[in-house]
Amino acid sequence: MLCRPAQYLLRCDDLCPTVSSARWQSLAGLIREFGLRPILAVVPENRDAELEQSPADPGFWAGMREMETAGAAIALHGYRHLCASQERSLIGLTRASEFAGVDEATQRLWIREGLRILRAHGLHPRLWVAPRHGFDRNTLRALRAEGIELVSDGLAREPFVREGMTWIPQQLWGPVEKTKGLWTIAIHPNTARDEDLAALREFICAHAAQFTSVDRVLVEFPRRPMSVGERMYAGLALGRIQARSWRKRMGLSL
Ligand SMILES: [Zn+2]
Numbered sequence: 001m002l003c004r005p006a007q008y009l010l011r012c013d014d015l016c017p018t019v020s021s022a023r024w025q026s027l028a029g030l031i032r033e034f035g036l037r038p039i040l041a042v043v044p045e046n047r048d049a050e051l052e053q054s055p056a057d058p059g060f061w062a063g064m065r066e067m068e069t070a071g072a073a074i075a076l077h078g079y080r081h082l083c084a085s086q087e088r089s090l091i092g093l094t095r096a097s098e099f100a101g102v103d104e105a106t107q108r109l110w111i112r113e114g115l116r117i118l119r120a121h122g123l124h125p126r127l128w129v130a131p132r133h134g135f136d137r138n139t140l141r142a143l144r145a146e147g148i149e150l151v152s153d154g155l156a157r158e159p160f161v162r163e164g165m166t167w168i169p170q171q172l173w174g175p176v177e178k179t180k181g182l183w184t185i186a187i188h189p190n191t192a193r194d195e196d197l198a199a200l201r202e203f204i205c206a207h208a209a210q211f212t213s214v215d216r217v218l219v220e221f222p223r224r225p226m227s228v229g230e231r232m233y234a235g236l237a238l239g240r241i242q243a244r245s246w247r248k249r250m251g252l253s254l
Pocket of ligand 1: 130
């Protein structure tokens with residue numbers, strides 16, 4: 001049985017010292033104002049020019065530490081966010097990936113180094129958030145070997161266990177009202193427009209009591225494999241997303 005009413009988790013992606021300063025400040029303001037406990041997906045050593053939106057903020061890492069102390073969960077968001085591989089991911093949402101298809105030894109090295117960098121900044125990374133949802137079984141093996149057993153990804157409506165990892169699904173890229181289930185809303189501060197942040201604020205105002213945290217999710221949801229129903233739901237959701245992006249590529253209206 002899916003939880004009712006719906007619960008929401010906020011996830012902020014692509015965080016690094018050069019994240020768009022103005023937009024991250026307004027998102028961070030929302031988090032503080034409503035006492036949210038989001039997932040912060042941090043790039044350990046960004047080399048992706050698309051994530052260089054503002055001059056490097058010397059206070060970035062202290063800000064991350066402060067938010068972690070306030071209850072945010074830190075996620076390892078890849079290593080350098082360079083998505084040079086075109087191999088198929090376990091998720092099947094996109095083709096460009098930093099990790100999927102890369103040999104296991106290299107992936108393990110990147111994950112170990114990424115974790116080392118985040119820890120050297122005083123953070124305690126607990127989850128994996130793959131750049132562009134791109135990862136494979138080797139990534140999960142390397143993560144487990146490095147002590148990370150939580151993934152934020154997948155399209156089911158409740159957490160599940162797969163490949164020896166606990167998955168907290170992430171299905172939304174903006175606020176959408178739901179009646180049941182656990183929904184992670186991933187926001188990209190580099191590309192969020194003013195109206196996106198305004199819509200998020202309105203949604204949080206209306207549903208503040210339904211926002212949860214990684215800690216609560218781990219306590220409140222059982223760890224079990226994905227049910228047949230959720231497997232079907234996730235398959236259909238993937239089909240809908242793929243069809244939408246195909247129509248977009250073809251220039252057809254949505
Ligand atoms: Zn990313």
